[in-house]
Amino acid sequence: MRPRRRSPKRRNPESHARPQASQQAAERPPRMAGQRGSSRKKRTDDSLNQCPESTSQREPEEKRNDEPGGESGHADSGREVEVNERGCSPSFSREDMDGSDWEDGSAQVMESRESCVNGVTIEFSHSPDLIRRKLPCRASAEEKVSAELQHRVHLLCLLARGRLIDRACDDSLIQASLLSLLPRNLMEDILDIKKVTKMTLSRLVYWFRSFFRVRESMSAEKSFDSALAHALETQEGTSEEIAALSVALFRALKFTARFVSVLDVISLKPERTESDAPEKVQKVNKGMFDSPTPMIAKPNQVSTSSVGSVLSKEERVDSGICDDLSHQTCMEIAKTSDAKTSAGSKSKAEVEFEMQLEMALLATAFEVHENNAEPGVGDASMLLKRLKRLRGEEGPASSQESPASSQVISTAVGASKVGCPLYWAEVYCSREKSTGKWMHIDAVNNFIDGEHKVEAVASACKKSLRYVVAFAGNGAKDVTRRYCLRWHRIASQRVDSVWWNAVLAPLRELESGATEGDIYLPEEAAESRAILDLPPNPHRKVELRATRGYTHSPAKAVSGLSEHDWERMDQECPRESSVVLTRSSLEDKELETRALSEPLPTNQQAYRNHQLYAIERWLTKYQIIYPKEPLLGFCSGFPVYPRASVQALKTKEKWLREGLQIKDDELPTKVLKRSRKVGRGKNQESDEFLEDDSEGNINLYGKWQTEPLQLPAAVNGIVPKNERGQVDVWSDKCLPPGTVHLRLPRIFAVAKRLEIDYAPAMVGFEFRNGRAVPIFEGIVVCSEFKDVILEAYAEGEERRRAEERKRNEAEAASRWYQLLSSVITRQRLNNRYGEDGLTSMQSSVSAKTKEESGTQVFRNMTETSGSEQPNTSVNASPVVQTGDHEHVFLKEDQSFDEESSLRTKRCRCGFSVQVEEL
DNA sequence: ATGACGCAACGGCCTTTGGGAACA
């Protein structure tokens, strides 16, 4: 006898029985844990079952050979803990465990937290609850659904938030204020440039960055509009506010600008709340309300950023400006911070992460400066001078600041939250490229045209760009493709695309409407344009040629689109500007091209579900690559093919259902060995004689090996049927030529009556009572009889409906008769017996009773109310006289309701009376 | 830190055309 095993299908087989398992795993030295998973379960079962003595006893009879890891040889410390936790002392015999369920294990564990093994007492400091919590927990289907719903809701909230901010960016007052702040020379500089270019924008951003500071703390509880105004006033704000201000500035200058936000939404999949590492959970497992993208304004939170808590104010300022310092300087700062950190509470990983971030931003900042050839930014000494000047200017202002705001740093660098690119602007530059371009401008982190860097920096911040959404004109557009180069990494983390597209559809229209022209611009801004004599917005509509460059991209090879498709696209976007393309459709094409030209992943796993590429090893049993071209490259030595070359293989029968049949002389592309259990079925005996290669295998064919189904046609009004005398109608393609499927109830009777040949149409199966039951819907008849049958059916149905109506009416009449009869009867009885008849007999009687022996006769039931006869005592078996019958209430027929203190007394005749007992 | 690999568990798809007892 051994303890009953749990079914392998049961959830968390170890959850109760083996609370110590994971805890043991946590404590287990790495080498011991090095046993491969195959032995994991066995160990669990084995170790659960016995104490050391019993192990030696049992091994000969069972597990000895099952343990490749040499389990029996060395009982290491982990093992001892395991045994002890189970409470298996030497005196704990196996008989004690026999008959006990596995579920009982947890109780035993709880009871035996202190165990004595070989005279050694071991105390366990952790509670069983803790142990249980540490167990790896797979999410149930319900949890998954819930997580997805939360994800969607959060997504919608963040989308709404983005629109809110976008609207705030259109605020005319904010825009006018920003314009008034813009230095004269810069304004002229911009005025000189009729068309927006990267250079123009970089000068603007340079000024912007010198003017505004990023602070990490959230603003106090107020609307975003007022928060934005406050940020403008104080020249500092959250990264979100700063990014919004930059958008407002661009819009004030008549640039077509969007506010772009990374929607940092909670995970689509259930996150492990019962993690092994609670401290890790705090960092990674962010809830909806921990998101850096706030949905509601939180109370003023004092900045306790990871770096902020480590660095002193001076250091923060230094690290804040390190994008303007030399690499060396920053490294020194980093060292300093590292030194401080070692004494502080920071983990090494956190510090490394921060350094990594600083480095990334530093590198980017320098690249930008080099590109811009910013005057006076060439060397570190110049930078330092400029920074000192800046700090000197900012000194008085910052001295008045509150302690919280004194932690302000001049840029985002140095604070992980702020440094992570979450908000930025996109400005349309018609002069960039031949087709114009949405220019990425992150004023917070000083990225200009750095769309390809965003992913890397976000990645360093442990953020993935799952949803990057651009907001304009109260609308929104998903532009994730522009910033996320490794789409396959985020694809599985995104919500169902159908739903997402449906959500965005109306917003996209608003967005494109706004960015095509200056619909979103308020009148005041137009006035200010007049005052400033700014050039009118040149971007109403862009007439552009769709260059052949699109079609020459690798997209063509992998997209699965035929040559015809691409030519059609060319026609839609002709080379000569006969068709006016909207900015939005151009961007759509750009994003689409990006989608189709994703670089080949370097790791194999990425090819498992990659939308564009495939390698043979990750194909399923029923898939094949055909044809094996074009070869797009190699990954770890495996040839990479376009996903479009992956073909599904099916059996002959499966193709049949799709109205296809295997061509003559086609050999199966793949032959699968039928599993033994499937091969045997009902006729197990006959199978044993078959040394089958024919029966026991599954032949699979590709679609290219099929042709349209050619069924025998109907001749002389006779429907060709299968061996069961029916027609399997999986789809209309499965109908024999010359026949029709009449999917109507009871139509077979018509065909039968008219003596027309027909066959029941079997449309599928359903499982009932544990077996497949065919579903028949309608009949299959020769086409020539269709009209006749339908006509007869219509007539028959009309007749049937008339009969049914008649029947219903007769039924209704009958019920009315019954009802009226009973009413009359009731009335007659009422008349005959009057008030003290039926009604009074059914009324309840309350009386204060007292248990006594003897009898009490009630002459008049209506008089026996508790209030009128408070002292009336009723004994256990009273006798009441009504009419000709004398009711006798026997004690055994009584019942008592404690709640209402009502005693119900019943006479054998069916009469009952209720008395209230005090 | 990342990817490869193996294992385990879960979920979903696929399966595919009754038969015996009681009763009229």
Next chain:
DNA sequence: CTGTTCCCTTTGGCCGTTGCGTCA
């Protein structure tokens, strides 16, 4: 004896996906 009705029981095996642990 024959035809009809009712009731039984609620698969379960396989495969793909996913998550986790371990190792390189």
